[in-house]
Amino acid sequence: MPYPLDAAAVRAWCGLALEAVGRERERIDAINVYPVPDGDTGTNLYLTLESATRAVEAAFDGHASTGTAPGLADAMGAMAHGALIGARGNSGTILAQLLRGMTEVLTAATAPGGAAGPSAGEALRLALRRAAAATYEAVAHPVEGTVLTVATAAADAAERAGGDASEVARAAHEGARLALQATPGQLAVLGRAGVVDAGGCGVVALLGALADTLSGEVSAVPVVVPADAPLPGAAGCETAAPGEPDGCRDPHEDGPAFEVIYLLEADDDAVARLRTRLDGLGDSLVVVGGDGLWNVHVHVDDAGAAVEAGIEAGRPYRIGITHFGGTTGRTREPEMAARAVVAVVPGDGLAGLCAEAGATVVSVRPGEPPASGELVQAIRQAHAREVMLLPNDPELRHTAAAAAEQARTEGVRVALIPTRSAVQGIAALAVHEPGRSFDEDVVAMTAAAGATRYAELAVAERQSWTMAGVCQAGDVLGLIDGDVAVIGSDLAGTAMTVLDRMLSAGGEMVTLVLGADAPEALAERLERHVRERHLAVDTVVYEGGPYAAPLLIGVE
Template identity: 85%
Template sequence: MPYPLDAAAVRSWCGLALEALGRERERIDAINVYPVADGDTGTNLYLTLESAARAVEAAFDGHASAGTAPGLADAIGAMAHGALIGARGNSGTILAQLLRGMTDVLAAGGGTDGTDTATGDRSAEALRRALRRAAASTYEAVAHPVEGTVLTVATAAAERAAGEAGDAAAVARAAHEGARTALQETPGQLAVLGRAGVVDAGGCGLVALLGALADALSGEVTATPVAVRADAPLPEAAGCDVAAHTAADACGEPGGPAFEVIYLLEASDEAVARLRTRLDGLGDSLVVVGGDGLWHVHVHVDDAGAAVEAGIEAGRPYRIRITHFGGAGRTKEPALAARAVVAVVPGAGLADLCTGAGATAVTVRPGEPPASGELVQAIRQAHAREVMLLPNDPELRHTAAAAAEQARTEGVRVAVIPTRAAVQGIAALAVHEPDRSFDEDAVAMTSAAGATRYAELALAERQSWTMAGVCQAGDVLGLIDGDVAVIGSDLTVTAMTVLDRMLSAGGEMVTLVLGAGAPAALAERLERHVRERHLAVDTVVYDGGQRTAPLLIGVE
């Protein structure tokens, strides 16, 4: 007996689809040649649907604890959201969009109070419209749609379903048959598939997904999330014969981008529109899905850091995953040394100091913070298996994280030491011990940086409000740990006040880093001041050469 299209059917669909993809995962992986022959389409689809199934179960559990039953909108919405946040790879991202497209229709036809309105004939019509919307939405999400892929298969499924006059189960079965027929034709539509003698891997997964939906609605299996149906793998007639293709990595298109970048993004529609344009210029296989402030971004690029930075500019990216395609794009540099340090510094003097200590320095140009690509290049130039990365600026934390993530995909173990100022970097570099274990060294350097309070002297460019009051253009600002604490008119006097405030909490060592425009006598006067006012405190002076601040101060 057919089942209605309701929350229970969605739950059953998830369970059956997960079983089907679990059985077919390896076969789908084996025929994965487009867009990159990385042999993971089946796995990505399975993991994406696994996330969707967990979300549906959570929705049922939440309603059970409240003594209610979920409606169709709750279940299909949870399925789509779970797929969105757990989408893996190009195929998983498109699957998430397919489910979101269905949700746009089905959620509008079902209540959230446990009463489903999409039943009977209305259920069948709702499913027809949902499949049409799902197919159309995939074309909207993909920057450059290609025929002979899962997009074509989804469209054929929707068209076949539209011509079916039966109930929802019959509509789902028609969609499944339409997808199977379209899948057979994909090798003739996409050259790379024809050369490999295989069908589209993503389309193969969609056939399994639609077959599970038809089973869930037909009543051939019990409508529970863990029901077991008769083993029905994708038939050879559907085009999933892998005999003609035993090495997916030999059939892909050469010379493609080196990295796959995926992240979730909290951003507005307007920001995402700009992001699409920027990412489209960076690489290919761009798919951006989602809405209502939450998006899933997928792109293949050579500069993974730039793709992440684009997300940072658009909103808040998280769950960032960067995968290096073996044999594609760039090849990584050989790792020679055991461990190295890469430090971002604001001046040539500090760069010389770091280089003298054995580190690789990235010098910041005034007003031009380094991009993650520059940091990745510096990590490569360090020629080390392990790297300690010192950003030395709170504004570079995302850039450093993106660079570290990309370097890790190239086989380099990277720890980002959370240094917020150059003087913290100096302190961290001073305790660096390559002979220690990686984790012990990272902890020691982080501890040394954290134990160093930092300050800088700067000149106000305009009148503005600060935590220390109103400053005027030309005033000397003393910033302690990033906040304005002192406003003065004389550089030396203001520096003395800052030192006194910092040392009032204790300290054993003062580090002074002189900027390019610092007065010649500044260091001598400050050293004398510390010696006279703060006994047993040592002072060390470096010529930093930075143009951004006449003086940097560190207190350990």
């Protein structure tokens, strides 16, 4: 018996979709050759749907606390929003846009009872057509034979179908499945590798789960990637067709070096300008969202410029920067680097700095620490057999330890370097040497971090007791090694006092990381102070960007 298209159906749909992609995740990862053969499309799809599922469950929990039940618009809105804020990679970002397109139509079609109106089948047909159109709008340079083609075929099949929403969903699933099988003949890189489009697999899984939900019957063809499907190998994947976008290539050698993804709070006009700027910086540009919140994904050589473009457009956060070095499209699976570094950093400037040094970066802003799952995903994206994990925050010790333990169960050798500040992380990254033994590298990086005393300047938000006495709201606090050591009235004066205290015990190098709100002449004043008061001490200055502390100090 068909089931209504309502909030309960959306909840069940999420669970079935997540289960389906979870079953296929590794095989989807294995056939991932376009747009970049980095072997993580299945994982990215799974994480995106996981975020969508959590958001729907939160919506149900929120309504339960008030004794009400969510409607279709509530559930679909939560699903689309969860996918948007949790989208990973090119495929996950497009999937989030597809769900947003469906939500626009189904929300408008919601009947007073909280389900789709009398013509639920027609509403679903319109929703799938809007979803397909939305995916094309999100991609800077659409390419056929990809997830876009599969979504359009699903919408075409839905329009030809009659009957209720259950029949429409089943027709859409079958149309998507047939289109997926045809993708190797549409995109040369897939044909040479002998695989279907990995991102398209996500659409097939999503629509199969929807059809099963509305019909109450499990599809006879639940598998997205056939068990006997060939995996991409060396044969036929050596050269791309002339002029083919991206092609089957080593992204580190022939294409952009970094994947940059972030959430962005900005208005429509600013995002339009951002699209133009990012399109000139790299490729695989996908911008999805609306109503002031966007998810931005792009592959570039200059990660810092991509982040700066976001800063000019609005407020970027949850910035992720992945270095493509070590992946290759010429092997059966992404080539694993011998060793990599994963670093958690505050501020966009430090994110770009660490990424340029070869680290996979998890960028955070105050009050939004990463979950262990985010760190595990960053470790996976590093594509390395051995990983040095730099939490750069004492509060992340347990989270990082849990992530390291999870990664170890997946066969990755992980060392948790006990960095308590971003400046300790910079010091550790500076001595990182993949060519020496793992244990020697751990010792060297740990020693460099331990030899770096760290300080942070912050502004007191309220009156409180500290180890240096009572502070008032607006006072400048100088924290040395995590404890308040100086209370001052201005940033420069307090910073000089902190520097003098730290250098009184000796030091050869001072590192200054300036937040976006630091006074323009602060760095020059502090450099001059160190030069005049502490001979033979060098100073290096970095821009931390938005969300960094007003000033971070490291003394080695």
